Amino acid sequence: MGERARPVSVAGKVMAILNAFALGDVRLTLSEICRRAGLPLATGHRLVGELAAGGFLERVPDGTYRIGTRMWRIGSQAPAVTGLRELALPHMEDLYEATHDNVQLAIRRDLRVLVVERLRGTRSVPVLTQVGQTLPLHTTGVGKVLLAHAPAEVREAVLAGELTRHAARSITDAGELRRCVEQVRRSGYAVTRDEMTLGAASVGAPVRDADGEVVAALSLVARTRSADLRRLLPPLTTAARALSRDLAAHWRGRPDLFSADRNARA
Template sequence: MADRTPDHPRPPSVAGKVMAILDAFAVGGVRLNLSEICRRSGLPLATGHRLVGELVGGGFLERVPDGTYRIGTRLWRIGSQAPAMTGLRELALPHMEDLYEATHDNVQLAVLRDGRALFVERLRGARSVPVVTQVGATLPLHATGVGKVLLAYAPEEVREAVLAAGLPRHSARTITDPGELRRCLERVRRDGFAFTRDEMTLGAASAAAPVRDGRGAVVAALSLVTRVRSADARRLLPPLMTAARALSRDVAAHWRSGPVDLGFQTDEPGSPSAGRKAAP
């Protein structure tokens, strides 16, 4: 039997077990072996083996040659129809494509979901620095450029919850001190952008800017990720800020035209636009 932790109690129903298996991939593991899946989902090895096999047969998971598993194309097609993957993504893609053509660096778009940064789109080329980002995956807020922007403008209770949960170290330069992170978020609100360097991925630096709706609330974050050894990351700011402002204008126009579902217009606690209040 795979080991289980108190944070992952055994799901009580078949549906719960299947959801627990799929949710094991939501914490950033692109490929997991069977033992990792069972440990994350809190399932016995025999049960996990049976259900993972059925999910592979249905196309919801894929087994790769090295024996690990990843999200299958059928689940990806279903997930790509979620509002956060459609309305906002469609508005953002033209601006992201222009931004990529201007910089040839990784271009990323993320929204706040469940205390993490959910990536709804990413553009990269053969020369772009390798990053851990995957569309539909989540990364921690405190260690990413988009995450710092989303956290800086999130409701206070969201920031406090993230700080209280602890700040895991992902590299030698990850900010793990709550006081230091608070000061960093204050700078983001003051300057209107965020920088990271070697905090999530060694050798990568990022610049991120907020995307706002018609009332000024921050609903997403747009970023560029480049190599640390390249020119000063501040060179990314002019094209990034231009693209973020242009996308904000498009979002605002849709917001004013009526109740358009852009994937982030929700009153759920923790939403970046919860309560529809303008960000500070």
Template sequence: MTDGAAHRARPPSVARKVMAILDAFALGGVRLNLSEICRRAGLPLATGHRLVGELVAGGFLERVPDGTYRIGTRLWRIGSQAPAVTGLRELALPHMEDVYEVTHDNVQLAVLRDDKALVVERLRGARSVPVVTQVGSTLPLHTTGVGQVLLAFAPRDVRERVLAAGLERYTPRSITDPDELRRVLARVRHRGYSHTRDDMTVGASSVAVPIRDAEGGVVAALSLVARTRGADVRRLLPPLMTAARALSRDVALHWRVDAAGGAPLALDGSPPAASGE
């Protein structure tokens, strides 16, 4: 047997099998059952079952009550340290601090990842409404301010995929009707911001605005989360818009600098996204 034949015949290592399992989620599909994971990873069911179980135990994957699996919080946290996301956080933090000083409410920055809003930075207001989100956690797109902004400006196929997957109800005010959500997203695109009231958590509301790159594509969303009784758009929107414009200028400048060196900045870990229609 030649060296080449021996190399081809060598079984894949455990590390390669684990990478194949994780890469299965990059092909699309927020949640996958075990058979889908094994098919995408090219692994026998027994092998996949064992390795997926170990990844769940380690927090790299999560098992959903319906028996499917999704990327785990631990992996999100590790991914949030990637240079692309870290660069966005470093640019955004001074502007987020400015917003916090004016409002003393929770400030969040999120990007679109696998049909979820991935929180890449947040500042928690000590006197504001308690929030459970943390850096590396994900939020649904249809019930949060950052999520609605990201979904409104996402490509049409992303929006339709999210709508087709079903809209989970978190509170009595959660939008679960696809046609209603389409109208809400059209309004977000028209006026340039999202305003949710008790959609995700009773007693908490948010206002969110888009962050754009040099080409006008929406690469992130910035939001304020406040108690519903104090979530006056007239109070929250002006400082948020000011910060978003300043951050968008910084992002555009950073993108141009990196692009001039032959490496365009991909702030969310992917090519800059075009705005939705």
């Protein structure tokens, strides 16, 4: 995100301050907030003070600021995310119990993957993924699934963009990624090995709505060394299909409950 255009309205300034935390940094100093938000220090100081008084930000004793619990609480009411999460959770529990690996649920937002939920146990391979974080489409199991089923213009934008290397075996060649994505569309699942995190492999499967459109992806993330991905595939695709049926039943006639604008900025 980096430095932004200077916001004009006060509401724009407030959103710019809150957006400064969207990158996942736990704490920011006042001057870091102002630099990211494109605000003069005096304006930033006043608005940050108001947001802290309202519980939207919290002032840490060392003088830095972090997102406040009130912000979390209001954000947790977002139906596009929490509606999907509520339906998915029992299926994710089943998957976790069957495999004891990390279970991830993600949606696409513009050209990135947004992690909506993640379950992990004491025995799961450590992964850095956090709920609310965005990840690249081309290096993750959920991402490849969402990329394979994205509108053509999204796919071409990703293929034309920079394919960053995140781990030893990230696909950084557009031609290879195109073939991989076509394979995912044909086979109905995606596989990664050491593409996002060294030592971690994943399988991803699509979650569809009542119209058969892919609206989310479910994945299992396991140790590359010990994971038998063919063994993980049957429970994964079973859970993804069960969730798709729930989604179709629950949201039939209420398509607006699910976020319409998947190309929106995450």
